[in-house]
Amino acid sequence: MKITEEMVDYISVLSRLKPEPEEKAQLATELERIVSYMDVLNRLDTAGVEPLSHVFPIKNVMRPDLPCPSLPREGLLKNAPSEDPEAFLVPKAVE
Amino acid sequence: MTWETVIGLETHVELATRTKIFCSCTTEFGGAPNTHCCPVCTGMPGTLPVLNEKVLEFAVKAGLALDGEITHHCKFDRKNYFYPDLPKAYQVSQLYLPIVRNGKVPIRTQSGTEKIIRIHELHMEEDAGKLVHDPWLDQTRCDYNRCGVPLIEIVTEPDFRTAEEVIAYLEKLRSTLQYLGVSDCKMQEGSLRCDVNLSVRPAGSAQLGTRTEMKNLNSFKAIARAIAYESRRQVELIEEGKRVVQETRRWDDNKDATFAMRSKENAQDYRYFPEPDIPPLEITQEYLDHIRKELPEMAEHKLIRYQAEFGLPLYDAQMLTGQKALADFFEACAALGSDPKQVSNWIMGPLMGQLSAKGLEAKDMALSPATLARLISLVKAGQLNRNTAVKVFEAVFDQDGDVDTYISAHGLAQVNDPDALAAAVEKVFSANPQSIEDFRSGKEKAFGFLVGQVMRELRGKANPQAVNQAIRDKLNS
Incomplete structure (x- = not known):
């Protein structure tokens, strides 16, 4: 599959990334190499094979609707990139 | 276009x-x-x-x-x-x-x-x-x-x-x-x-x-x-x-x-x-069969059943089934033996009035079906008149207070004593000869005035039908 620089631009928008103009050609080449790996799978004949949505033969894994204590907020917020005493803080993002 | x-x-x-x-x-x-x-x-x-x-x-x-x-x-x-x-x-x-x-x-x-x-x-x-x-x-x-x-x-x-x-x-x-x-x-x-x-x-x-x-x-x-x-x-x-x-x-x-x-x-x-x-x-x-068995009776079905089983008009059935909490309340009162149409009237009138006045949802109200059923039975037994019952209802609504306690604490039981009624009628007639004159010359309005006066005399606790009858009897005598 051919990856063009336009496709790199489009994927950049979706991923909120801003590659430098001079990086785009290299990214296109690398992405193309990665995607071409999938061609290995395409060589297999999958006619008549049921599509699989999960790799393990398990189903209906559920839990009862019983509340457990949540994580104390102080501990939770230790994982935040930035925080105040009550909340995670992120750069302003208005849709 | x-x-x-x-x-x-x-x-x-x-x-x-x-x-x-x-x-x-x-x-x-x-x-x-x-x-x-x-x-x-x-x-x-x-x-x-x-x-x-x-x-x-x-x-x-x-x-x-x-x-x-x-x-x-x-x-x-x-x-x-x-x-x-x-x-x-x-x-x-x-x-x-x-x-x-x-x-x-x-x-x-x-x-x-x-x-x-x-x-x-x-x-x-x-x-x-x-x-x-x-x-x-x-x-x-x-x-x-x-x-x-x-x-x-x-x-x-x-x-x-x-x-x-x-x-x-x-x-x-x-x-x-x-x-x-x-x-x-x-x-x-x-x-x-x-x-x-x-x-x-x-x-x-x-x-x-x-x-x-x-x-x-x-x-x-x-x-x-x-x-x-x-x-x-x-x-x-x-x-x-x-x-x-x-x-x-x-x-x-x-x-x-x-x-x-x-x-x-x-x-x-x-x-x-x-x-x-x-x-x-x-x-x-x-x-799926298990879940289907657990499905409650839905509004459309209740709508039909309320008309057939309780003899309610379509309008009442629509109002009651519009919210599950009201339908549940209605059915609980009916199960306690209250007349279904009476219950419906109470729900659509005073009860919904209280809900909208207090900004409450039916499912959040404190009032129990037993309280309304008790009020309805007191009215039916002639121990409380309808207007007083509405006042009692409003008083007990917020906390689901006890109806009988409230009535005795405020002396609201209906006066069914014929002697007290007769005495009140007597008193009102002798104080208002002009009204009696007016009624006899065809002013139906004067009748209402006399009823009001007798009610006031009995502090609103009389049975309105008995008052009407007593005044008619007296006028015709």
Whole structure:
């Protein structure tokens, strides 16, 4: 599959990334190499094979609707990139 | 040219489970920011979400009640987007195999139009967190208490033509989900949210116009006004020779207008793929039969039964079955032996009056069926007159106070003593000879005055029929 620089631009928008103009050609080449790996799978004949949505033969894994204590907020917020005493803080993002 | 408005709805309903969809954090509303969160619902690396069995049960119940087909092999998908209301950068939802397809909702509008609204699909997904944008700093605060609260999204076909039909559908949907007990459907708390997809086309045309999606509609009134506004806006654009842009628009309730939020032409590409953390679901016929058995009696069925079994007029049956809490209350009073029509009159009159005066929902009131049943039996036994009973009702309503205690504490029992009545009539007649003269010369009004005076004499506690009779007898003697 051919990856063009336009496709790199489009994927950049979706991923909120801003590659430098001079990086785009290299990214296109690398992405193309990665995607071409999938061609290995395409060589297999999958006619008549049921599509699989999960790799393990398990189903209906559920839990009862019983509340457990949540994580104390102080501990939770230790994982935040930035925080105040009550909340995670992120750069302003208005849709 | 005459234009036709075409509308489809996407309704998000928060399910009334105790815990979130993929973790055991509470779903309770309110709570200080980020106190109902854990590593799963805040998307920490290495965590494993596990589906809440109640979410599946509620979604299947809703699907059966909306006459839909249940998908026997069902799974979840990831909807990828980068916005901080979802810390995982994707929402676990269902795209390829939603739990329910092809439902039907029959509606009847206020003006009498009857039609079937087709349900395209119903799927399960997780709610997002709440963002508060700092007005001064370049900063957004994230509260993930709502993140992971279970939702069902119910998507209709573009079957609506008027705001009236939309409201009729939403009222029906709300009542159905409340009857099922799967959601409390409170718009003000966001447990029922509705996005409106709307386009216009020349009347009679079979082709759909370009649609816009409206968000932030927080009340039925806002929905009706937004539909009127957006239809007009699109018609004006087309008549000016411009075109409608496919986009998401935000309704501003204060400005009474919609505003563009984001253009659909610009990268709304969610890159859906199967959710690898949640194994697929297989819904057996046995499971469905079990759920079907648990479905409560729905409003339409009660509507017919109330007329047949209790002899109620259609209007009463509609009012009582409109809200599950009222229907339950009614049935409980009837089971206690109260006359059904009396109970209905009390509910539609004083009870609903109290609810609207206090801004309460029927399901939140303290009043017990036993209290109303007691009042009705006292009136029937002639121990309380109807006007006094309404006063007692209003006094005990808030706390479900004891009727008999209140009546004896305030000396309100009806006076059925014939001697006391006769004495009062005597006293009023001798004090008002002019009124008696007036009545005899044909002024019917004077009769009412005499009744009022006797009632006052007995401090409102007399049986009105007995007073009427006593005065008639005296006038005719």
